[in-house]
Amino acid sequence: MILGGTSEAHTLARTVAQAGIDAIYSYAGRVAALAEQPVEVRVGGFGGVDGLRAYLRDNAITHVVDATHPFAQQMSRNATEACAHSDVPLIAFSRAPWRAQTGDAWRAVPDIDTAVRALEGPALHVFLAIGRQNLSSFAQQPQHHYLLRLVDAPTTPLPLPDTSVVIARGPFSFESDRTLLADKRIDVVVSKNSGGTAAHAKLEAARALGIPVIMIARPKMPERRETHDVDEVMRWLHGETERGV
Ligand code: NAP
Numbered sequence: 160m161i162l163g164g165t166s167e168a169h170t171l172a173r174t175v176a177q178a179g180i181d182a183i184y185s186y187a188g189r190v191a192a193l194a195e196q197p198v199e200v201r202v203g204g205f206g207g208v209d210g211l212r213a214y215l216r217d218n219a220i221t222h223v224v225d226a227t228h229p230f231a232q233q234m235s236r237n238a239t240e241a242c243a244h245s246d247v248p249l250i251a252f253s254r255a256p257w258r259a260q261t262g263d264a265w266r267a268v269p270d271i272d273t274a275v276r277a278l279e280g281p282a283l284h285v286f287l288a289i290g291r292q293n294l295s296s297f298a299q300q301p302q303h304h305y306l307l308r309l310v311d312a313p314t315t316p317l318p319l320p321d322t323s324v325v326i327a328r329g330p331f332s333f334e335s336d337r338t339l340l341a342d343k344r345i346d347v348v349v350s351k352n353s354g355g356t357a358a359h360a361k362l363e364a365a366r367a368l369g370i371p372v373i374m375i376a377r378p379k380m381p382e383r384r385e386t387h388d389v390d391e392v393m394r395w396l397h398g399e400t401e402r403g404v
Contacts (some may be wrong), residue, residue, distance in 0.1 A: 160215075161183070161198075162185045162223065169228070173199055181200045187202075187231075188203050205261050207337070208241045208244075211237055211238065215242070223242050223247055223248060223249045224249055224265075225251040229354060231328065235381060240381070249383060252389065254355040257352055260366070262366045263362070264371040265374045266372070266373050266374065271289075271377070272296065275299050278297070282303055283303050283343070284344050285303045285304065285347050285348075286361065291311075291333065291387035305319050305323075306324045306345060308325045309327075313325050319370075331357070336360040340365065345368075345370055348365045348370055348371070349373045349375070350373070352376055358386075
């Protein structure tokens, strides 16, 4: 089973399908239009660790690849615990974090709350590039204008008083992000350190325009085997299979 919702999970689904491995792709179901997959798909939470253990048992899952987003901490914790108790091997397939380059003006913060506190002060134009979750935390700094980029149009009122919303799904280009940041007169970007290429353009655009970035570090994940390399995931799958596990 591939725990997905990321481009890494999509890549792995294609790779296992080509290899003829029987797989099921699991979506949380947070966005309206789910990308099609070349393997069987299921949607929705499992119901915590116990629900996931029951799912693994009932569906005779032999391997779990946690390819969820680096900020999907709860799912990763649940998966690690459920697999350990169910004797099902697990590997995490993730993207390497972004690292600041020459010309970047990053302020690294450990979590969302610290990012919120870093925005204390006079009103700014903030590109709050963190997706839909955690927006309410920034209501503590209501003085700013927040530019949001979301996959789906919001169906409930946003928790921030002064926003503009762009509906778009990555990957994004340097040119379009530079235009967006300049047109919206962005003073500061707030980003999760998601890694990968699809959402990297905003950081290149911020560098080119001399705009500072508040970079939120990844949450701590449980101890587990982890790789950024799809070939290693495939070797892990084949190795375990050959040993008959
Ligand atoms: P989360 O806080 O770690 O998970 C909350 C709950 O959502 C989990 O306990 C689980 O419910 C369910 N869930 C999460 N991922 C699931 C999956 N792949 N399949 C089935 N159930 C899942 O996760 P999140 O941060 O809300 O992220 C939700 C999904 O969006 C993830 O699949 C992730 O890959 C994707 N995503 C997240 C971000 C982000 O910034 N967090 C960005 C891009 C994509 P139960 O306890 O009921 O099993």
